[in-house]
Amino acid sequence: MTETRNEITCTILATSDIHGHLYPTDYRSKEELPLGLAKIATMIRKERELHPDLLLIDNGDLIQGTPLASYAVKYKEGIHPAIEACNALQYDAAVPGNHEFNYGLEVLKGAIEDSSFPWLSAGIVDAATGEPAFGKPYLIKQAGEGIRVAILGVTTHYIPNWEHAHHIQGLQFRDALESVKWWAAHIREVEAPDLLIVAYHGGFERDMETGEAAERLTGENQAYAICREAEGIDVLITGHQHRLIADEVCGVAVVQPGSGGQALGKIEVSFVREGGRWVITGKRAELLTSLNSIPADETILELASGIESATQEWLDQTIGHVDGNMTVADPFVCRIADNPFMEFVNRVQLESAGVSVSNAALLNEASKGFGPVITLRDVLTYFMYPNTLVVLRLTGQDIRDALEQTAAYFRSGENGTLEVNPAYLAPKAQHYNYDMWEGIRYELDIARPAGERVSKLQTMEGADIHPHMEFEVVMNNYRANGGGDYEMYKGKPVVQEILTDMADLVAEYIIRQGTVISGCDHNWQVIVSAGYTVK
Missing domain, CATH: 3.60.21.10 (Metallo-dependent phosphatases)
Known part of the structure; x- marks a missing residue:
């Protein structure tokens, strides 16, 4: 003063x-x-x-x-x-x-x-x-x-x-x-x-x-x-x-x-x-x-x-290697179609929970995925938050509703351009509220009206998923609690909780494997029915 x-x-x-x-x-x-x-x-x-x-x-x-x-x-x-x-x-x-x-x-x-x-x-x-x-x-x-x-x-x-x-x-x-x-x-x-x-x-x-x-x-x-x-x-x-x-x-x-x-x-x-x-x-x-x-x-x-x-010494530890390409060159492109890095994250969640359906988000826009050598620094750059895993029992309708919420991340711009919905950019960037799934097959058509964008929803075997079918789905605790406006998850039966931080689960998985194989089953994609270009 x-x-x-x-x-x-x-x-x-x-x-x-x-x-x-x-x-x-x-x-x-x-x-x-x-x-x-x-x-x-x-x-x-x-x-x-x-x-x-x-x-x-x-x-x-x-x-x-x-x-x-x-x-x-x-x-x-x-x-x-x-x-x-x-x-x-x-x-x-x-x-x-x-x-x-x-x-x-x-x-x-x-x-x-x-x-x-x-x-x-x-x-x-x-x-x-x-x-x-x-x-x-x-x-x-x-x-x-x-x-x-x-x-x-x-x-x-x-x-x-x-x-x-x-x-x-x-x-x-x-x-x-x-x-x-x-x-x-x-x-x-x-x-x-x-x-x-x-x-x-x-x-x-x-x-x-x-x-x-x-x-x-x-x-x-x-x-x-x-x-x-x-x-x-x-x-x-x-x-x-x-x-x-x-x-x-x-x-x-x-x-x-x-x-x-x-x-x-x-x-x-x-x-x-x-x-x-x-x-x-x-x-x-x-x-x-x-x-x-x-x-x-x-x-x-x-x-x-x-x-x-x-x-710094802790972060520099080499914990494993990658056979193939598991990098993330562009976060936007990562969210358009299935890719090896997000497939890996879901794979760890699936194995940790012992279930067949998983969803996960690209948590950090700065993450480049994994190069040929994986250090603990690479893992912790991606897993910024000490999230743990929760398995919820969901219906086919819950999954459809969740995918519609995820599809709200995009909008169809002029000339069929696929764009990020401005609501996910301001007042606070919320890229982490876009989920990518494994264990189901789906397409999101952004040219359709909001709430009607899930144009395909099937099991991995190709059967249509009906509203009353039940699935056990693993996701992080933030999402399981409804974080990111995923209201459909609130109050759903909790099958199990895995109280180990996801970063630790991933690090332990990599150390156990020694070398992780880059792979992708291309089970999902985002489209604009009139065609799209990346902007």
Whole structure:
């Protein structure tokens, strides 16, 4: 804060969706990238020199997302390196994101206990008592010349739609919007703060200028509604969608600083003293970007140097070889027709579950599949998330409905051009919500109307699949819980759960085989009945 007589400017810095990126490292190539908490740390320290009593908040998805984060959870004893870094940077508060739950409550609670700052989440409560599950829903800070600042934390309540039930056992996820409305009113009445900040691990469901729906309004993202309906909030920190946002919505200053340490959110709030109280006179939101010219902070690099070196050595292990071609040259082409890499992923799922039907998605657009030599780095580049497998009992109608949902990924453009549906590109890229199947034969005709695009659906033997036929289908836990708007899976009988991470299953499969054979049975394809070209 900078004081000029009766005027003060409060500075708030925010990170979100760091996803375990401490070093500015591309774990596929080892090249330096303009991201990572170490580069963000340089900007934080510079801002702190100018504003010694600034507020620093992390908005969730901190401890998961890189091979370093995976290695830390699997092999490192003691404090998670991301928590060590945040402690060193003197964060004031953090909010749990949905990926904080990926490793289970024991890991999350350990991270919270090791933090020198509180974790805030008003909407996640103990199911038995109704009390906030992680201690505090909000925090009061005294800043500058007696300014009372309230920081309210809240997390998207959509987590049960994605996460393993045993990872969130005993927790209740209350509606984030309603939680903010209730707690904001409570804070205003009881605490009478001069500034109310909401840190929300969730994103914008509507266009910020027009208010038109930018996605299907499921409740996963509610930031626009929070700005519009939650009275009395001044600043909203958002995340989850990995967007770069610095704006104002309905009089609320908002930021969203991308992912992986792409940017640091900065909000300045100006005050003037009137009648013994501080009154807000202006707000300004901006993003400070982590350019290559910004040096990484040596203290943060040193804190994580040991585990970074161990992670790189771990990733460089050769675990097997490929006979044939299992590369992914173009993710778009990969989704048009059956290909060896996705056939391999489904093959591992089928063998692990002991069933005959499987679906899987290309999880990472940056993955190039497998070259002649397979390292653990190749596996973990593809399997970004610690997903496990679930086998559901589905009907033929469920499978048809799921394929229609998958077909919504494409649209037929001008002159029969096959294009990606813009809804899967913005406000957040959702390529991982397109599934490819093994164990059935099918065609998707994108020239047909949505909901009628499954032009062929057969067993591998060529018999038509009828609505009441039953199949046991293996998929990852995110999809089995209905993630990606696959509503047809919700409530379906669970035949079995395989609680080993998919990355581990794939690595173990490759090590066991030694050499994996590239193959493809060409059981599916996407067409536009008038013909198509790739765009």
